[in-house]
Amino acid sequence: MAALDPVLNDIDRDLDNALERLFAFLRIPSISTDPAYAPHCREAAAWLAGTLTALGFETSVEETSLHPVVLAHAPKPGAPHVLFYGHYDVQPVDPLDLWETSPFEPRLAAGPDGAQRIVARGASDDKGQVMTFVEACRAWKAMTGELPCGVTILIEGAEENGSQGLPEWVAANRERLGADIVLVCDTSMWDGTTPAITTSLRGLAYFEVKVTCADRDLHSGFFGGAAANPIHVLSRLIADLHDAEGRVALPGFYEGVRETPPAILDQWRGLGFTAEKFLGPIGLKEPVGERGRMLIEMIQSRPACDVNGIIGGYTGEGTKTVIASQASAKVSFRLVDDQDPEVLARTFEAFVRERIPADCSVEVICYKGSRAIALPFDMPELATASAALQDEWGGAPVTIGAGGSIPIVGDFKRLLDRNTLLIGFGLDDDRIHSPNEKYDLRSFHKGTRSWARILAALRREGQG
Amino acid sequence: MAALDPVLNDIDRDLDNALERLFAFLRIPSISTDPAYAPHCREAAAWLAGTLTALGFETSVEETSLHPVVLAHAPKPGAPHVLFYGHYDVQPVDPLDLWETSPFEPRLAAGPDGAQRIVARGASDDKGQVMTFVEACRAWKAMTGELPCGVTILIEGAEENGSQGLPEWVAANRERLGADIVLVCDTSMWDGTTPAITTSLRGLAYFEVKVTCADRDLHSGFFGGAAANPIHVLSRLIADLHDAEGRVALPGFYEGVRETPPAILDQWRGLGFTAEKFLGPIGLKEPVGERGRMLIEMIQSRPACDVNGIIGGYTGEGTKTVIASQASAKVSFRLVDDQDPEVLARTFEAFVRERIPADCSVEVICYKGSRAIALPFDMPELATASAALQDEWGGAPVTIGAGGSIPIVGDFKRLLDRNTLLIGFGLDDDRIHSPNEKYDLRSFHKGTRSWARILAALRREGQG
Numbered sequence: 001m002a003a004l005d006p007v008l009n010d011i012d013r014d015l016d017n018a019l020e021r022l023f024a025f026l027r028i029p030s031i032s033t034d035p036a037y038a039p040h041c042r043e044a045a046a047w048l049a050g051t052l053t054a055l056g057f058e059t060s061v062e063e064t065s066l067h068p069v070v071l072a073h074a075p076k077p078g079a080p081h082v083l084f085y086g087h088y089d090v091q092p093v094d095p096l097d098l099w100e101t102s103p104f105e106p107r108l109a110a111g112p113d114g115a116q117r118i119v120a121r122g123a124s125d126d127k128g129q130v131m132t133f134v135e136a137c138r139a140w141k142a143m144t145g146e147l148p149c150g151v152t153i154l155i156e157g158a159e160e161n162g163s164q165g166l167p168e169w170v171a172a173n174r175e176r177l178g179a180d181i182v183l184v185c186d187t188s189m190w191d192g193t194t195p196a197i198t199t200s201l202r203g204l205a206y207f208e209v210k211v212t213c214a215d216r217d218l219h220s221g222f223f224g225g226a227a228a229n230p231i232h233v234l235s236r237l238i239a240d241l242h243d244a245e246g247r248v249a250l251p252g253f254y255e256g257v258r259e260t261p262p263a264i265l266d267q268w269r270g271l272g273f274t275a276e277k278f279l280g281p282i283g284l285k286e287p288v289g290e291r292g293r294m295l296i297e298m299i300q301s302r303p304a305c306d307v308n309g310i311i312g313g314y315t316g317e318g319t320k321t322v323i324a325s326q327a328s329a330k331v332s333f334r335l336v337d338d339q340d341p342e343v344l345a346r347t348f349e350a351f352v353r354e355r356i357p358a359d360c361s362v363e364v365i366c367y368k369g370s371r372a373i374a375l376p377f378d379m380p381e382l383a384t385a386s387a388a389l390q391d392e393w394g395g396a397p398v399t400i401g402a403g404g405s406i407p408i409v410g411d412f413k414r415l416l417d418r419n420t421l422l423i424g425f426g427l428d429d430d431r432i433h434s435p436n437e438k439y440d441l442r443s444f445h446k447g448t449r450s451w452a453r454i455l456a457a458l459r460r461e462g463q464g
Numbered sequence: 465m466a467a468l469d470p471v472l473n474d475i476d477r478d479l480d481n482a483l484e485r486l487f488a489f490l491r492i493p494s495i496s497t498d499p500a501y502a503p504h505c506r507e508a509a510a511w512l513a514g515t516l517t518a519l520g521f522e523t524s525v526e527e528t529s530l531h532p533v534v535l536a537h538a539p540k541p542g543a544p545h546v547l548f549y550g551h552y553d554v555q556p557v558d559p560l561d562l563w564e565t566s567p568f569e570p571r572l573a574a575g576p577d578g579a580q581r582i583v584a585r586g587a588s589d590d591k592g593q594v595m596t597f598v599e600a601c602r603a604w605k606a607m608t609g610e611l612p613c614g615v616t617i618l619i620e621g622a623e624e625n626g627s628q629g630l631p632e633w634v635a636a637n638r639e640r641l642g643a644d645i646v647l648v649c650d651t652s653m654w655d656g657t658t659p660a661i662t663t664s665l666r667g668l669a670y671f672e673v674k675v676t677c678a679d680r681d682l683h684s685g686f687f688g689g690a691a692a693n694p695i696h697v698l699s700r701l702i703a704d705l706h707d708a709e710g711r712v713a714l715p716g717f718y719e720g721v722r723e724t725p726p727a728i729l730d731q732w733r734g735l736g737f738t739a740e741k742f743l744g745p746i747g748l749k750e751p752v753g754e755r756g757r758m759l760i761e762m763i764q765s766r767p768a769c770d771v772n773g774i775i776g777g778y779t780g781e782g783t784k785t786v787i788a789s790q791a792s793a794k795v796s797f798r799l800v801d802d803q804d805p806e807v808l809a810r811t812f813e814a815f816v817r818e819r820i821p822a823d824c825s826v827e828v829i830c831y832k833g834s835r836a837i838a839l840p841f842d843m844p845e846l847a848t849a850s851a852a853l854q855d856e857w858g859g860a861p862v863t864i865g866a867g868g869s870i871p872i873v874g875d876f877k878r879l880l881d882r883n884t885l886l887i888g889f890g891l892d893d894d895r896i897h898s899p900n901e902k903y904d905l906r907s908f909h910k911g912t913r914s915w916a917r918i919l920a921a922l923r924r925e926g927q928g
Contacts (some may be wrong), residue, residue, distance in 0.1 A: 034925025
């Protein structure tokens with residue numbers, strides 16, 4: 001691969017310009033879960049389309065039932081073909097007052113270790129990661145006039161909203177998405193120096209529960225002690241979600257959950273994954289969750305339930321003696337193995353309704369769910385990419401399970417019959433979904449170099 | 465009382481102008497619990513001072529540690545002297561989207577029964593009620609050139625914020641508050657045609673609990689199942705506040721609570737106070753609270769605990785897979801008999817701290833508390849006012865306990881050694897502290913006439 005060195009050198013040389021391009025992308029507040037930001041999602045799609053067209057891709061912005069997708073083609077007859085998937089949408093930014101600087105004014109800042117970080121909403125999830133692949137393509141084009149493989153790029157705008165509309169769009173556009181393998185850059189490294197290829201993902205089922213008692217807010221002086229309080233009803237319901245052993249208390253919840261094989265547990269034991277290491281950096285010491293299980297099991301191979309938000313009554317400064325009419329909570333479940341989000345939706349709704357006093361009412365909103373995903377350890381592309389990553393980072397990458405969910409990966413298998421390589425350069429302290437999200441400059445730079453190497457390696461593989 | 469009839473006629477004739485004056489007062493958004501509205505509290509005080517000066521009162525606006533009080537004197541040597549107390553501050557207006565019209569743009573609107581209502585924040589609590597007394601004074605001055613009794617008016621601006629700063633101000637200004645009796649217009653009628661004199665008030669202890677787990681918001685995909693969730697911790701704590709019998713589960717909570725005497729219980733049984741009558745209008749059927757007690761006990765003579773607000777995590781539209789760093793709740797207790805808010809503060813904080821995992825932290829903010837108050841049934845002014853109310857309304861007023869708390873009444877007893885007559889014209893459906901607060905035009909009109917009569921009756925009593 002005589003061509004690879006100039007490409008890597010060009011990536012090094014052009015890093016400042018690459019950062020400027022990423023910053024322009026990060027300035028677009030493309031929050032997909034809040035309808036008020038829909039025009040900005042469209043703006044992010046247009047920006048990407050412009051960028052990919054300039055790189056020689058045949059590009060289109062296509063409608064879905066929510067935000068548009070960007071589709072870009074650079075065919076290469078005879079060479080292997082990859083489908084790269086990412087998302088241009090980002091999480092909401094609240095609580096805004098905890099951001100040190102405005103979430104959509106990206107900046108470089110030194111971290112505690114002195115390393116430079118790109119700080120902005122979406123820096124890591126997923127705009128920075130998407131741009132590692134785009135910049136790798138740019139360098140190949142600049143240095144050789146072409147890409148090593150055929151490349152299709154599909155960037156969606158609703159990943160943070162359960163990829164609403166995407167499976168339908170993929171199903172309707174199968175023939176335009178032909179590829180040998182799917183590449184996704186939306187996961188993390190094992191640590192700052194060890195790359196990782198993710199081979200399993202937890203599923204997700206997300207609900208909102210709205211409890212209504214009286215038909216108006218009440219004065220607690222008059223009605224306190226006599227009128228039902230929806231915050232009490234909701235709190236009891238949330239308290240009931242887990243038993244004293246830390247297990248999720250929904251009937252039948254653990255059906256379809258398999259025990260992790262002893263060999264894998266042994267391998268995990270060897271990783272030195274301690275509570276101190278995992279929870280220490282976020283200010284915690286004690287893992288919660290099922291008693292008697294390893295921490296790494298809890299986040300990789302066991303299901304979980306978390307209340308992601310709650311609101312009711314007076315939440316301003318000072319006091320107000322009110323009994324709210326309504327209180328609501330957002331409740332999500334991480335799923336593994338064969339847990340079925342549709343079965344869970346029925347179980348959860350029944351669990352909730354049993355706990356609502358006859359007098360009160362409840363609405364259970366069921367957002368899109370996804371099953372867990374496990375990818376084969378024996379894909380040939382896994383070994384190829386693994387070697388390319390080792391060339392860049394110096395150490396062998398580890399294959400891991402990830403706690404998060406990327407539902408579309410299951411759809412690619414189901415609809416396109418293609419496996420996915422999940423390779424990302426995020427770090428556990430990237431604060432994705434949190435204030436002051438960041439992406440290490442090193443992740444961005446070496447991530448771009450990694451993709452340049454992986455594309456070269458996949459071509460060799462295709463020729464071998 | 466030959467003078468009384470022209471005074472009552474003047475009140476009838478001038479009603480439209482009186483409404484215009486009240487509307488001007490209601491347009492001032494004098495929310496005392498939110499520091500952003502402090503200038504408007506000052507504006508409300510200035511408006512009142514202007515109004516009372518124009519009526520011939522010697523008026524001053526005086527500083528306290530929070531919002532200023534308005535003090536107005538109209539001495540009358542040889543006549544009985546009354547101290548009228550009210551408040552110009554109002555509750556916050558959220559949730560704003562449930563208001564049919566802007567809370568500070570007062571209007572008249574017909575209720576379901578066709579009767580005219582004054583709709584605005586503060587219409588009933590307490591600006592409308594304060595103006596019944598001010599308008600009664602205005603009519604007396606207009607028709608006779610003087611007031612029947614000596615009158616001191618004290619209007620504070622922090623009642624909805626626990627009367628912060630007022631007891632200290634009263635203690636420092638004892639000699640300026642000399643009076644035979646205190647009059648307060650901040651309570652309700654028994655029903656739309658039966659006036660009430662309130663002779664007992666529940667106390668209040670109000671807390672805020674802030675639970676912090678991780679030092680930042682977390683992605684529930686990575687950390688779900690392993691990291692402590694403050695919404696879970698807070699929900700379990702709230703679920704623990706009551707036992708299965710509906711009793712408050714804090715250790716020692718019922719110490720100092722006396723059983724209501726059987727004779728009073730018998731009297732209450734005769735009132736026909738049913739769940740259908742009390743809870744039906746707010747869309748509820750089943751009373752909550754201690755099993756086996758009458759509903760009227762629950763709101764008049766038993767203590768209670770309500771969570772008045774809760775917030776944590778993502779509360780916007782759609783979904784966000786976050787584990788919050790912090791969640792907080794506002795928790796208040798209604799106190800009776802000898803329950804001591806300071807003892808309760810210690811018990812509550814210990815109860816909370818016991819339930820916080822070692823890893824997490826909690827802040828318990830203790831807002832001002834007040835003990836319950838019981839006024840003597842044998843005050844001579846009670847019989848006098850009772851007769852005056854009967855003249856106006858046609859039926860005998862009932863003496864009742866009230867669920868709400870007006871802490872300063874206890875301070876008047878303690879600091880000025882004066883009893884208080886609590887007479888108000890609010891109705892249970894006034895939606896005070898709620899969206900679309902209203903005050904019946906009839907309450908305003910006949911309330912003003914009632915005070916004109918009571919002032920006349922107190923003078924006769926003084927001369928008798």
